[in-house]
Amino acid sequence: MRKKVYIAYTGGTIGMQKAEQGYKPVPGHLQTMMSTLPELTHSTMPLYDIREYKPLLDSSNMTPDDWLKIAQDVASNYDSYDGFVVLHGTDTMAYTASALPFMLQGIQKPVIITGAQIPLCEVRNDARENLITAMLIAANFAIPEVCLCFGSKLLRGNRAVKVDAEGFDAFDSPNFPALGTVGIEIKINWDLVKPASKRTEAVTVRAMRESPVAVLRLFPGIPAGIVNNVLQPPLKGLVLESYGVGNGPQDVGLLKGFKAATARGVVIVNCTQCFKGSVNMEDYATGAALAEAGVISGYDMTVEAALAKMAYLFSRNLPPEVIKEKMQTDLQGELTRLPGG
Numbered sequence: 507m508r509k510k511v512y513i514a515y516t517g518g519t520i521g522m523q524k525a526e527q528g529y530k531p532v533p534g535h536l537q538t539m540m541s542t543l544p545e546l547t548h549s550t551m552p553l554y555d556i557r558e559y560k561p562l563l564d565s566s567n568m569t570p571d572d573w574l575k576i577a578q579d580v581a582s583n584y585d586s587y588d589g590f591v592v593l594h595g596t597d598t599m600a601y602t603a604s605a606l607p608f609m610l611q612g613i614q615k616p617v618i619i620t621g622a623q624i625p626l627c628e629v630r631n632d633a634r635e636n637l638i639t640a641m642l643i644a645a646n647f648a649i650p651e652v653c654l655c656f657g658s659k660l661l662r663g664n665r666a667v668k669v670d671a672e673g674f675d676a677f678d679s680p681n682f683p684a685l686g687t688v689g690i691e692i693k694i695n696w697d698l699v700k701p702a703s704k705r706t707e708a709v710t711v712r713a714m715r716e717s718p719v720a721v722l723r724l725f726p727g728i729p730a731g732i733v734n735n736v737l738q739p740p741l742k743g744l745v746l747e748s749y750g751v752g753n754g755p756q757d758v759g760l761l762k763g764f765k766a767a768t769a770r771g772v773v774i775v776n777c778t779q780c781f782k783g784s785v786n787m788e789d790y791a792t793g794a795a796l797a798e799a800g801v802i803s804g805y806d807m808t809v810e811a812a813l814a815k816m817a818y819l820f821s822r823n824l825p826p827e828v829i830k831e832k833m834q835t836d837l838q839g840e841l842t843r844l845p846g847g
């Protein structure tokens with residue numbers, strides 16, 4: 507029996523058409539292009555249904571409401587399909603891929619997010635390969651995870667980051683090996699794939715709302731006054747992009763501001779600006795000073811995952827102490843905390 511895949515088409519370059527102002531999503535255009543590809547009806551391909559979102563979005567325009575819409579869409583079609591493909595713009599794909607694992611509880615089927623750097627309508631494009639590969643993985647590999655599939659890599663969604671604005675291998679997961687590689691064969695690294703949930707109940711969606719959370723990147727000479735403005739209400743959570751293994755300037759005004767904010771219950775999570783590696787605030791006095799001010803470690807989480815996780819936890823109206831504890835705990839494979847770390 508042919509497998510069945512549900513395609514949630516949210517927008518993005520993959521289905522865009524060239525207009526005077528540049529590429530933009532045009533309703534129906536992707537489906538028209540897909541209908542010209544004989545390979546999509548080949549017997550080795552799954553059957554598919556495609557739902558086009560209204561409006562189609564450039565992913566730069568997406569908000570947590572759109573993440574929720576995708577999660578609810580997958581959940582409400584969950585029983586009728588073998589796997590799910592989410593067609594999405596690349597710009598914020600890593601954020602959506604980071605958020606969905608927290609929202610989609612109990613999935614036992616693959617949810618594969620993909621897109622393209624060049625639209626399907628262009629003669630030379632990466633859209634065709636990415637679409638076909640994502641459909642094949644969604645149909646044939648029982649990976650119970652939200653994954654991001656792009657170019658030659660299949661990545662855990664909440665470990666993925668966009669690393670190249672132009673290249674076809676535009677995503678990577680620097681702190682976690684790829685779940686699979688796409689070459690002559692599609693090879694899955696099953697040892698790394700999360701075990702399927704044992705729960706037999708229906709898949710549930712945990713809501714995600716826009717929350718008063720933000721990201722702030724440290725830089726040499728960052729003025730304490732600007733940071734203190736960011737830390738004021740309504741802010742409830744901050745991902746602080748620090749240097750190296752979690753260090754920051756020992757500026758009295760800055761540290762005073764962090765201390766006052768954490769004392770008020772603002773959750774400040776320390777993630778490194780480095781592409782790769784983990785935070786360890788015990789290594790240097792400059793990191794210990796942040797810990798002393800109440801900043802907690804984000805370990806090896808990507809900024810995208812830390813932000814999505816914080817928005818998710820605040821959406822659940824949990825008290826700051828519980829949010830702090832959960833931010834430092836691996837919930838969905840987004841964080842590795844070494845023993846004693």
Ligand code: ASP
Nearest residue numbers: 518519564565595596597
């Ligand atoms: N701006 C586009 C988007 O994120 C880029 C892309 O899809 O590659 O929707």
